[in-house]
Amino acid sequence: MEYRALEESDLDRWRELEGYAFSTNPSREALSPEKLGRLRGLFVDGTQAAQLELIPLLLETGRGQIAAAGIGSVASAPESRRRGHVAALMRHSCDELRERGVPLAVLHPFKRAFYGRYGWATFMERRVYAGPPASFASFRPAAGGFHAAGPAQIADFDAIYRSALRGRFGPTVRDEGWWRDQVLTDWGGKPYSAYIWRDEGGNPRSYIIYRIKDAPGGRRLECQDIVARDPTARAQLFAFFAGHADQVAQVQFKTPADAPVNLLMPDPLDCTVEPHFMLRLVDVAAALAGYGFPKDIAGRLRIGVGDDWITEHNAVFELDLAGGRAEVRRLPADSAADISCDVRVLAQIYSRYLRPRTAAAFGMLAAASRESLDLAERAFAGLAPFSADFF
Structure with a gap:
């Protein structure tokens, strides 16, 4: 087997496997050097048997930012499945990320x-709210107004986005290209409808990016991204929904798992919870060293980790916490640990999807003492993780 970056001569095979796996018709246009540089393949006897894309990301941690890679477009040849090729491809990609100093996938x-x-472990959920525009009739317009927006307003979109999602783990740090190609347009390059609400002083305080689609039971206003900096700005988004009562039968939008939208509604909206991204700690020590801890936390925490795939993680990681950072040392696996868990559980605690006390209560984490569990609880405290992006 050979794992390597793809070359121009490999792209016909890339498109073949991509189209088969995702029932699409990939464009025959030349790829940008940046896109081509992200493609990886596993070759067996000289034939491209599996492939993926490594997307460079920077994620918000709630108290800083950390490098990550998005893994997308994983596909394998139908004639060579069930032979461990995707597992080998994933392992090689994780090894590459470790060598490049990227601790998360x-x-x-x-x-x-x-x-x-x-x-990998699920590390975030999103609430999906849906209801008729009439459900939002109690929300009234405030001084200010909505203004159509697009690529020229990326700076305003980004200011709202960063302010509203401050403190959460998981939001993608969006550069201009990401806003233009991943948020404001779909994968086919078609723009979404987008509006920014500005107060009477002209300050951008909320935005909505959406498309109106045909759906069973009538047309639906489906949000791609919806963000507000404060309660007044949020109410204006709901008033925007109400203004579509004659155009759509339903609106749908997604929020962080801890957003209590129905507490704001006279009658509750339909609400479901969907699991979203999965997270892999590719390099546990680097992930912990790059994590932003609460600045008021000081102490030593030893975390015992079990990992049946990246065996270098089978160890105890000693964290000396001070000033919002951790000095991390890898100790032998038989060293005394304050808390111990599987690498999947650690990823969920790390992202603040799972509280240490909850993990202990459900038998997913072992704690040497109440004091140790309390320190872990405080070290990994914060809002629920969230990302509106998809890849």
């Missing part, structure tokens, strides 16, 4: 159990 799975066996 994020993906959206076709099947969670498949990636779970390789150490």
Whole structure:
């Protein structure tokens, strides 16, 4: 087997496998050097048997930012499946990320159990709210107004986005290209409708990016991204929904798992919870060293980790916490640990999807003492993780 970056001569095979796996018709246009540089393949006897894309990301941690890679477009040849090729491809990609100093890998799975066996774990959920525009009739317009927006207003979109999602783990740090190609347009390059609400002083305080689609029961206003900096700005988004009562039968939008939208509604909206991205700690020590801890936390915490795929993680990681950072040392696996868990559980605690006390209560984490568990609880405290992006 050979793992390597793809070359121009490999792209016909890339498109073949991509189209087969995702039932699409990939463009025959030349790829940009940046895109081509992200493609990886696993070759067996000289034939491209599996492939993926490594997307460079910078994620907000709630108290800083950390490098990550999004893993997308994972595909394998139908004639060579069930032979461990995707597992080998994923392992090689993780080894590459470790060598490059990228401690986290994020993906959206076709099947969670498949990636779970390789150490990925669901690390965020999103609430999906839906209801008729009439449900929002109690929300009234405030002084100010909505203004159509697009690429020329990326700086305003980004200011709202960063302010509203401050403190959460998981939001993608969006550069201009990401806003233009991943948020304001769909994968086919078609622009979404987008509006920014500005107060009477002209300050951008909320935005909505959406498309009106045909759906069973009538047309639906489906949000791609919806963000508000404060309660007044949020109410204006709801008033915007109400203004579509004669155009759509339903609106749908997604929020962080801890957003209590129905507490604001006279009658509750339909609400479901969907699992979103999965996270893999590719390099535990680097992930912990790059994490922003609460600045008022000081102390020593030893975390015992079990990892049946990246065996270098089978160790105890000693964290000396001070000033919002951790000095991390790897100790032998038989060293005394304050808390111990599987690498998947650690990823969920790390992202603040799972509280240490909850993990202990459900038998997913062992704690040497209440004091140790309390320190872990305070060290990994924060808002629920969230990302509106998809890849």
